[in-house]
Amino acid sequence: MAKIGNIDLGDFPLLLAPMEDVSDPPFRAVCKEGGADLMYTEFISSEGLIRDAAKSRQKLDIFEYERPIGIQLFGGDIGNMVESAKIATEVNPDLIDINYGCPVKAVACRGAGAALLQDIPKMVKMTEEIVKCTHLPVTVKTRLGWDDNTKNILEVAERLQDIGIKALTVHGRTRVQMYKGSADWTLIGKIKENPRMHIPIFGNGDIDSPQKAVEYKNRYGVDGIMIGRAAIGYPWIFNEIKHYLKHGVRPSPPEISERVRAARKHLEFSIQWKGDRLGIFEMRKHYTNYFRGIPEFKPFRIRLVEANSFEEVITILDEVTGHYSNVLLSA
Template sequence: MVKIGQIELGEFPLLLAPMEDVSDPPFRAVCKSNGADLMYTEFISSEGLIRDAAKSVQKLDIFDYERPIGIQLFGSNIETMAECAKISTAANPDLIDINYGCPVKQVACKGAGAALLQDIPKMVAMTKAVVDSTHLPVTVKTRLGWDDSTKNIEDVAERLQDIGIKALTVHGRTRVQMYKGVADWTLIAKIKDNPRINIPIFGNGDIDSPEKALDYKNKFGVDGIMIGRASIGYPWIFNEIKHFLKTGTHLPAPNLEERIKVCLQHLEFSIKWKGNHGGIVEMRRHYANYFKGLDHFKPFRARLVTAPTFEEILDIVEEVRNYYQEPA
């Protein structure tokens, strides 16, 4: 049984990665109902939360059916991060996660996210400040290092465990790599093999099929896997992996009706959470992924991403259903 503090996650948990502008409550809802064991909010700017910025505060929204769920924070100021840990604790998540992995310039150039991989003493001090500011388990998500010459994750793992984190997720790329190339899990395996390490170690990067999940589980010995991009528009991946790990066989791929059903569930929740206009706009990034692989779908997508009302979207989806009608 894999545990983060007292949170039980099963024998080999599958985690939904926190993804900016993707892993909001509507997206998390469809992933949870399709097998995700642990999920996180989109990452929340500590500076935004301190300023009471509406977007940051809204990201604190969590719902009981999502549990266990973590709130993920990022920032460059130790005192601000500690204060935000207290604010986040009051929102009653199951854990607090610190983002030391985000590679994008807007974050890293401000000294947050993956930038902390260039200042390990500050990373350790910031983590300790967060740990000391909450009674909740604190976890960390990070990368192998800043670049190929500074892959310091083995040392980082020991130092963060020593000051109290309860789990570590490692993306198998450096910051310089961004999302290019192939994720290298060999150092993740070394952390897991380190006899000093006794917290759960989760691997992240490039898991996009049940076969790869099983292969990486066996090859690298991680306690669980975090899945990000492969779940966008395809929340079924969690249950597909679980079924394959258990039986060695594949679940049937979702048919058109199932894709439509989950897509509309996602849309309805999005409207409920963000209001009619906000919810409709938010969903536009997802249609291409929900209907990926359908021939000649581009004209339908063009209409879906410009349709201004829920009723018009339903009409277009009904056209999709009729156009791609599967034989009985």
């Protein structure tokens, strides 16, 4: 049974990764319905919160049906991270997560995210101060190391556990790898084998099917799996993994009507949360993913990304339902 503090996540929880410009409340709504057990906000800049930047503040929006949910923070200054953790605590999430894994230059070159993998004492000190400043469980998401010569995650895991974190998620790549190549879960498995470790260890990276999720669960012994890119446009992956775990077979893929229903729910929430113009505009990047693999879908996709009103999008989605009503989809 995986537990983070007093949060009971069940036998093998499936987590939705915090993804910038993706893991907002509308996206989380469809993933929660799709079976995600624990979700996180997009990562939030500690400096943005302290400056009261509107975009950072909006990312603090959480809803009761999302629980359990964590707020993820990033930053390179210990004082700012502590203050931002206090601000995040006030909106009453279920936990605070610290991002020590983001590899992008805009983050790492400012001494935040994966950059802390180059300064483990600072990472430990920052984490310790955040643990002290909040009554909420604190968790960490990170990578194997900065590069192939500094895969120090075994040491990092012990030191972070020793100063009070309640769970650790590890992405099976280094910062230098970014998202290229294959994720290596070998060291994640070694963390689980360490008799000193007693907090939940979640693996992340390249899980894109129920079969792979179960294979990695059995091979590496992780307490749960975090899924990111594979859930974009396919929130059903969580329940498909659960079905495969229970029955040993992958369920049939969602029909067109179900894909349309999910896209519509996502759109409605997007408009509700962001307003008409921005809500419609930011949904455009999701249509390709919701209908990936559908034969000859390009004409509909073009119309969807050019539509400027809710009514226009709904009309097109209704046409999609009718046009593909008799098409059998494969997983």
